[in-house]
Amino acid sequence: MRSLRSHLVTLVAALAAAAPATAQQTTTIQEWNVPWANTRPRDPYLDRQGRVWFVGQVGDYVGMLDPRSGEFKKFDLAPHTGPHNLILDTTGIVWYSGNASAHIGRLDPKDGGIKRFSLPDSAARDPHTMIWDRHGDIWFTVQGGNFVGKLAVATGQVRLVPMQTPRARPYGIALDQSGRPWFVEFGTNKIGTVDPETFQLTEYPLPRAEARPRRMAITSDGAVWYGDYAGGMLGRFDTRTKHVDEWPLPGGATSRPYAVTVDDQDRIWVVETGVQPNRFVGFDTRTHRFLPATDVPSGGGTIRNMVFDPREHVIWFGSDNNTIGRATLPSVTTSVP
DSSP: OHHHHHHHHHHHHHHHSSSSSTTTOOOOOEEEEOSSOOOEEEEEEETSSEEEEEETTTTTTEEEEEEETTEEEEEEETOOOEEEEEEEEETEEEEEEEETTTTTEEEEEETTEEEEEESSSTEEEEEEEEETTTOOEEEETTTTTTEEEEEOTTTOOEEEEOOTTTTEEEEEEOOOSOOOOOEETTTTEEEEEOOOOOOOOOEEEEETTTOEEEEEOOOOTTTTEETTTTTTTEEEETTTTTOOOOOOOOOTTTTEEEEEEEESEEEEEEEEESSOEEEEEEEEETEEEOOOOEETTTSSHHHHHEEEEETTEEEEETTTTEEEEEEEEOOSSSOOO
């Protein structure tokens, strides 16, 4: 038996040595400690120079990390802004959602100047997550206020679409290839969309009444993928047939999938936040198999949102343990049996 085991070990080692040296098969994670303590850095976004911009939700600032030098820079916002999310336009202007102060802000990093765009309904008190459309305008969710909105950047006009479902809590949002926004409703078991021309709202209930989708991503086939925060499931909603498929996450019913994104191979990446340390989990959408999970070195606390950078083949995230992190993805898909 020992001889057979020895031969098997030798064979495995030989196969490993024969593998291409450039083929990374696991996710590796590096984190930078944000110098402003206990400020909940979150929702990173990359500029054209590869610098990482993020908001300090508790610290009322916009931050920037240059990963090449490790240097941080901070732009203070008004007290009680509660920035939740940011995106950058092609000129480097930062747009952020004032989640605690009912506005969307425009920050010019060159001089620190800020312009605020108030929302036209006092009930829309908490702009949440923003995305660009193909015309350079901003679609966004308003979680507690129960709206989806659009900001026309050139004019500053904001149009709000109220949810049909009370306390729906529209949360994660993404744009499909046709330019239509899709979003998930964290307060109920629904996925919604708005016609970008008519502003007509349509909501689709998921099969399980107890499902609570929180974040989402859209693959190249137009399918909406979501993490069911309440049930520990990864779901796929076919926007053409309206069919839903779900897979239990490796962490089980209490895995609390939160941040979700998609890479350039149509692999879905989810962070399980119901476990400590938080875990990065990939899913191969072609084989319908999960990839090996990777623990977040700092523990993560809670990782709430993340973004994929196709130039470097990495995912950037912010953590409640006060870090900005970079997950370098495997170039070879190795599924979990």
